Amino acid sequence: MRALEVPELAVPAGSLCGIAGPSGSGKTTLLHLAGGLLVPGRGSVRWGDVDLATLTPGARDGWRRRRAGFVFQDFCLVPELSARDNVLLPQWFTAWSARGQAAAADALLAELGVRTPGKRAGLLSRGEQQRVAIARAVFADPAILLADEPTASLDAATAAGVADLLVAHARSRGATLLVVSHDPALLDRMDRVVRLERGQLA
Amino acid sequence: MKLLAMNPWPMVRADLRAMRGTAAVVVLIVALAVAIGVGIGAQERAMRQASARAADDFPLLIGAPGSQTQLVMTAVYLQIDAIPLIDGAVLNRLAADPRVAAAAPIAFGDMVRGWPVIGTTAAFVTRWGRLAPAAGRVFDHEAEAVLGADVALTIGDGFTPAHGTQTHTAPGEDSAEEHAHRHEGVAYTVVGRLPRLGTPWDRAILIPIETVWETHGLGNGHQADEAPLGAPFDARAVPGVPAVVVKPRAVADAYALRGAYRQGGTMALFPAEVLVTLYRAMGDLRDVLVVAAGLNDFVVFLAVLLLAVTLAGLRRRRYAVLRAIGAPPGYVFLVAWLGVAVLIGAGCIAGLMLGAAASLGVASLLAGRTGLLLASLPGWPEAALVAMLFGLGSAMAVVPALLAWRAPVSSGLREG
Numbered sequence: 001m002r003a004l005e006v007p008e009l010a011v012p013a014g015s016l017c018g019i020a021g022p023s024g025s026g027k028t029t030l031l032h033l034a035g036g037l038l039v040p041g042r043g044s045v046r047w048g049d050v051d052l053a054t055l056t057p058g059a060r061d062g063w064r065r066r067r068a069g070f071v072f073q074d075f076c077l078v079p080e081l082s083a084r085d086n087v088l089l090p091q092w093f094t095a096w097s098a099r100g101q102a103a104a105a106d107a108l109l110a111e112l113g114v115r116t117p118g119k120r121a122g123l124l125s126r127g128e129q130q131r132v133a134i135a136r137a138v139f140a141d142p143a144i145l146l147a148d149e150p151t152a153s154l155d156a157a158t159a160a161g162v163a164d165l166l167v168a169h170a171r172s173r174g175a176t177l178l179v180v181s182h183d184p185a186l187l188d189r190m191d192r193v194v195r196l197e198r199g200q201l202a
Numbered sequence: 203m204k205l206l207a208m209n210p211w212p213m214v215r216a217d218l219r220a221m222r223g224t225a226a227v228v229v230l231i232v233a234l235a236v237a238i239g240v241g242i243g244a245q246e247r248a249m250r251q252a253s254a255r256a257a258d259d260f261p262l263l264i265g266a267p268g269s270q271t272q273l274v275m276t277a278v279y280l281q282i283d284a285i286p287l288i289d290g291a292v293l294n295r296l297a298a299d300p301r302v303a304a305a306a307p308i309a310f311g312d313m314v315r316g317w318p319v320i321g322t323t324a325a326f327v328t329r330w331g332r333l334a335p336a337a338g339r340v341f342d343h344e345a346e347a348v349l350g351a352d353v354a355l356t357i358g359d360g361f362t363p364a365h366g367t368q369t370h371t372a373p374g375e376d377s378a379e380e381h382a383h384r385h386e387g388v389a390y391t392v393v394g395r396l397p398r399l400g401t402p403w404d405r406a407i408l409i410p411i412e413t414v415w416e417t418h419g420l421g422n423g424h425q426a427d428e429a430p431l432g433a434p435f436d437a438r439a440v441p442g443v444p445a446v447v448v449k450p451r452a453v454a455d456a457y458a459l460r461g462a463y464r465q466g467g468t469m470a471l472f473p474a475e476v477l478v479t480l481y482r483a484m485g486d487l488r489d490v491l492v493v494a495a496g497l498n499d500f501v502v503f504l505a506v507l508l509l510a511v512t513l514a515g516l517r518r519r520r521y522a523v524l525r526a527i528g529a530p531p532g533y534v535f536l537v538a539w540l541g542v543a544v545l546i547g548a549g550c551i552a553g554l555m556l557g558a559a560a561s562l563g564v565a566s567l568l569a570g571r572t573g574l575l576l577a578s579l580p581g582w583p584e585a586a587l588v589a590m591l592f593g594l595g596s597a598m599a600v601v602p603a604l605l606a607w608r609a610p611v612s613s614g615l616r617e618g
């Protein structure tokens with residue numbers, strides 16, 4: 001049995017693409033494929049000239065770190081680290097010190113409406129936590145933003161704010177945005193929405 | 203070249219913070235396990251060294267035939283038993299023997315406020331010239347006394363000994379028992395104090411052998427009443443003594459003397475050799491302890507390993523997120539490994555300190571009981587043991603780290 005069978009899905013660079021569909025239809029699987037967290041059993045996942053399916057695992061990690069930013073439904077911050085350190089976390093994957101980036105992280109957090117960069121992420125409100133997660137995803141200016149139900153655990157007003165940030169950021173940086181969502185308000189703002197039904201494009 | 207190409211410590215700190223309760227317990231458990239091993243090792247070694255040191259001044263002992271251990275325990279460690287006497291004439295025979303560099307009687311039987319009173323010669327008090335009194339002088343008349351370093355009397359004090367050998371566990375106090383057995387009319391005066399030796403002799407009161415004999419109505423061992431102290435003992439019948447310590451001139455002499463005095467109503471032995479035999483007998487017990495301590499460490503480490511594997515399992519989601527935001531598997535490996543290694547390291551260091559503290563405690567307890575001064579701080583063998591345990595622990599911590607390293611990202615993200 002296959003979770004997902006997609007003949008072809010092309011997303012133009014810099015466009016915003018929503019992925020909708022019932023639970024279990026393969027939306028998260030598609031997103032994980034797009035981000036190189038999964039390799040397809042068959043076929044390819046191409047971003048520009050790069051086919052993720054043929055990269056070595058190490059090269060895929062490197063590609064993801066440089067090119068992709070992930071945002072999750074339940075944020076997945078490290079609650080014991082400050083908001084700032086959550087944003088800086090990916091820097092420590094490739095360097096001993098992230099001190100030089102701290103000011104930039106604070107500035108980005110402020111821009112996204114988080115004014116307490118030194119506060120532990122676990123103590124922030126849910127809306128603030130999702131903003132920190134977005135800051136973490138976009139800090140390295142990735143060409144691709146991947147978000148799995150980024151607003152599903154937020155109330156409507158907060159969700160709208162977070163959606164604004166995501167869309168605005170993708171637009172202003174010319175990033176490609178792939179968003180899995182059930183939220184019509186968020187899907188409405190996409191250039192295109194694809195539907196999945198039982199692992200097939202509908 | 204980028205030497206420090208990644209920094210796992212922020213995540214290690216966050217992980218330790220997230221599980222600080224568990225972390226504290228792990229450190230405590232590891233510390234206790236390590237402390238037991240360190241304590242046993244340090245104690246055993248110190249006991250060996252201290253007892254060997256105490257035997258240094260007793261190259262060859264001659265006593266009445268009987269238990270060798272009892273003779274050594276009585277004469278060297280002053281765990282005094284009533285042991286049979288040998289003919290005092292042996293002293294003169296030894297004095298005339300060309301194989302003997304020096305010989306001195308050791309006589310017990312009296313005590314003062316729990317401190318054993320020991321009769322010997324002035325020459326042995328100074329260990330044949332090796333020691334000088336820390337204060338005052340060595341006795342040169344009957345009824346004069348020299349104190350071991352731990353005896354709480356002062357120069358000029360006078361005291362009356364009591365018959366008996368049952369030393370108190372806490373010397374320094376009068377007891378009704380002693381009162382009942384006082385040698386009334388006998389009074390000694392303290393004239394000097396020896397430096398600390400770190401042996402049971404630190405709690406002894408040393409008096410001339412002549413005075414011991416006199417106190418028990420046996421004469422003074424000399425023909426004249428006012429003869430100078432010490433050898434030769436020219437009385438027609440020299441009173442008996444429980445033990446004679448002999449310093450042979452050479453190694454060959456030592457063996458010859460031991461052979462010669464193994465017969466004819468005496469027993470001769472090298473205390474160091476008796477100790478070795480004792481150690482060998484105790485060796486089995488020690489091996490059991492060491493094996494038990496090792497097993498204990500192993501079980502504790504296994505438990506910690508299981509805990510670490512469980513914790514790594516619980517953190518699958520957290521580590522998958524790290525991978526999703528770009529961490530290479532090596533980073534996750536380091537975070538998972540260092541977290542456990544730090545805990546084990548902290549436990550090892552705490553265990554070393556705890557073991558040292560416990561050793562010091564046991565040492566002071568033993569010093570109080572036996573007078574043996576133990577240098578029982580953990581040394582290189584214990585440091586090596588701890589280093590080995592740390593190595594073993596960090597090697598074990600590789601297991602959960604490998605699990606974290608291998609964990610698939612996509613399914614990890616679906617957990618929790």
Ligand SMILES: Nc1ncnc2c1ncn2[C@@H]1O[C@H](COP(=O)(O)OP(=O)(O)OP(=O)(O)O)[C@@H](O)[C@H]1O
Pocket residue numbers: 003021022023024025026027028029030613
């Ligand atoms: N590791 C896996 N092994 C086997 N089957 C899997 C695995 N992961 C997901 N699936 C299956 O693949 C299908 C698609 O799952 P996926 O998580 O992509 O759905 P989804 O559209 O994101 O659903 P939801 O809206 O509930 O998040 C499901 O039937 C799921 O059970």
Ligand SMILES: [Mg+2]
Pocket residue numbers: 027028029148
């Ligand atoms: Mg999903």
